[in-house]
Amino acid sequence: MSRIQKFTEFGRKILAVGRNYSDHAKELGNTVPDTPLLFLKPMSACILEGEAIEIPKGCIDFQHEIELAVIIGKKCRQVPASEAMSYVGGYALALDMTARDFQREASKKGQPWALAKCIDTSCPVSQFIDPSVISDPHNLELVCKVNGEIKQKGNTKDMVFRIPELLSYISEYFTLEEGDMVLTGTPAGVGPVVAGDVIECSLSDIITCKFNVKAR
Template sequence: MAAASQNISKFVQWGRKVVCVGRNYRDHCAELGNAVPTKPMLFMKPASSYLEEDSGPIVVPLGCKDLHHEVELGLVIGSQCKDIKEEDVMSSIAGYALTLDLTARDFQEEAKKKGHPWEMAKCFDTALPVSRFLSKEDISDPQNISLWCKVNGEITQNGNTSDMVFNIPHLVSYISRYFTLQPGDLVLTGTPAGVGPIKEGDIISAGLGDKITMKFNVQHRS
């Protein structure tokens, strides 16, 4: 459906895919013992993993013993991007969202050891808590804004998008060589250091500069 007939602020309801960038902050690579990548490392989450604020709790996936939070800036795509040049990227972005890329770390580590895909670790229901849409006018410089995360009121992550390994124009241009980005799609740009566990009963909150905050409860699957 054409973007003109859609309300881009409702991207959660009609966006077709979420493209995520792993290991895009050097301090996060270091804390996990990973090398800094020489090209963007990509994976995806399904639209079914979205969790909007006030729509329910984060649910720990069945069998997971080590669920981690990762706060990220999300880019909401406003126009089709295919083989887009870096200098044209910013005009194709409609706005932004604050996101949490949740990772079942024990699932991920088991998959990595076996050389298996990460879907079980990244794509479960409620694996992508997300804020409301933020327009481009809300964030004057998305490449220099703070990101933070708290668990039960204690700060765990406190970074800045200026520390990305690959900046926003490079990321979107690179992704568009392989995946055509459609209006309503979301691109997650990576997480700074400080990722850590959350468990049932925890309250996790996150913020993007002074522009927006969000809060979620955590519970086990009933």
């Protein structure tokens, strides 16, 4: 069993960071936060390549968000930013699939984003990337294609909060455990997918993954 499969079967939690690329915040009409904007996704949201992304019942605006995922290598609690990278056990390429119409409705009512962000198959994940393969996680190209057409193309150098800052901030409030995953945000270009679409993602020349989309 691969290390990423172990995570998807035995991992405890996924911490996701919203609005961590200013161009993405701008495209949705949101302000860039002063501190990391966090939300949780359940482990039941995770799928691996070969499994399909399912559009939830009633959703008419289901959107892709490509992200660099950080996988925690050891227990991380109240860690200073200067030491945070030593807690990184690896990386993965991930999608934070979002029911945008559900999110807009919840935001209008001041309600949580659970139905928008936490639904089944909303966190497709690539195979595990050993940290030795990545010399600089803050200079990686993220590309998301839908049916062969580039929709998102960004670089991790444009993160508002870099990985050490994120891990330090998160670990002040949540104990991160081995196998936990942190989604570091998405660049601009998010957009809708429909049943029958194929989403292809790449992280520089390091890894690619592909997922089919279907109605649930």
